[in-house]
Amino acid sequence: MEIYPSEVSPQFIDLFMNKMKFTEEEFTLILSFFRREYVPRKFFFLRAGQIAKYKAYINKASARNFTTDEKGDEHILYFSFEDWWVGDLESFYNQQPATINVQAMEDCEILCLQKDNLERLGEQIPKLKQLFIEKEKKSFFSHIQRLQEVKSLSAEDRYKKLINKHPEIFQRIPLQYIAMYLDIEPQSLSRMRKRLSCK
Amino acid sequence: MEIYPSEVSPQFIDLFMNKMKFTEEEFTLILSFFRREYVPRKFFFLRAGQIAKYKAYINKASARNFTTDEKGDEHILYFSFEDWWVGDLESFYNQQPATINVQAMEDCEILCLQKDNLERLGEQIPKLKQLFIEKEKKSFFSHIQRLQEVKSLSAEDRYKKLINKHPEIFQRIPLQYIAMYLDIEPQSLSRMRKRLSCK
């Protein structure tokens, strides 16, 4: 399934053409290694236990990345929206079973890159390999920040931070997912929202 | 201050000579770029707000890596023992103020590598650059696992997991630090330990 530049998001084009300054030829080559997949709402792009086949770019819509504990409760590590890279990198790079589930929250269009294609592309275009290393470094840093946040802030403070920094998320995804992101029950989130709105 | 092979830990030698199979000359070269620092117990190797000068290897003893929140409470992200690499990588690579404090819990001997030395070494020995990328990837994965753990386990379950996986830590470092690692008060840890020992 071939992908044409007209079919990818402006952010994707901006990343490769403006930020990374790849040539048209390089961009077309890069694009030819990707594969487009559609994942309808509620369907899984990756399930815990499977081996992650792709490094993936969200071209349209949103997904949630979560783990399931022994009690069956789901914990959302992070949301992914347009222009995000998703997947269980540990599973992808080490070809081991994933611990993370990736599920579409809206009908998703995803650009997928297989491991061998990634390696081939990396050899042909070293600048691209460097790009991925940098992206992963950023992802690394943001995970450390998340860890700090989860460890040092109460559920209420994390809620306030989320609604201040990303109010648009609340327009777009159900509150039950916000609760799973904050690691509280939907009832507790509801109670908290009422208490805060009274003030 | 020159460092001789006889002055570094067996793990350090094992890493470079056996695992990475560097030559004697390469190893001597690598070592010449490091600088040895002594950090007495309770002293700081890095303070939040400073810019991390070094990527560092703990040759002897242990440290705690923690953040301080607005209330002044300290949260230990992870402990570091012999054969660990420490520092605030985001601060080190982006030359921005650190958010993490690194404090010696015992009298530490640390092998330090400055950023420009790291880059020079990386150019001279590409295999070393690759080693650091791999080490950082592993560190990345372990942070994601930590995040999952903090999100999905109760304080009691995290305590049990820690004492099962690393009982030796309890022989070595004060319980108050364990409490900061679990993000509970020392009193609560004490109460919990009593409750668990009764069963």
Place this chain on the structure above:
DNA sequence: TTAGTGACTTAACCCAGGTTAAGAAAATTA
């Protein structure tokens, strides 16, 4: 020897968030 300091424990009381259960509102589907 004793005073002082830091590490750990115990106990009483409090509160954020969990649990259970029921109901209201919104979105889907027939």
Place this chain on the structure above:
DNA sequence: TAATTTTCTTAACCTGGGTTAAGTCACTAA
């Protein structure tokens, strides 16, 4: 449009861990 399912809210009660405060134990210093 009504029927059904999903999402969200409310309320009563419970519990794990926070808070405060006091006490014990071990180690150091004078």
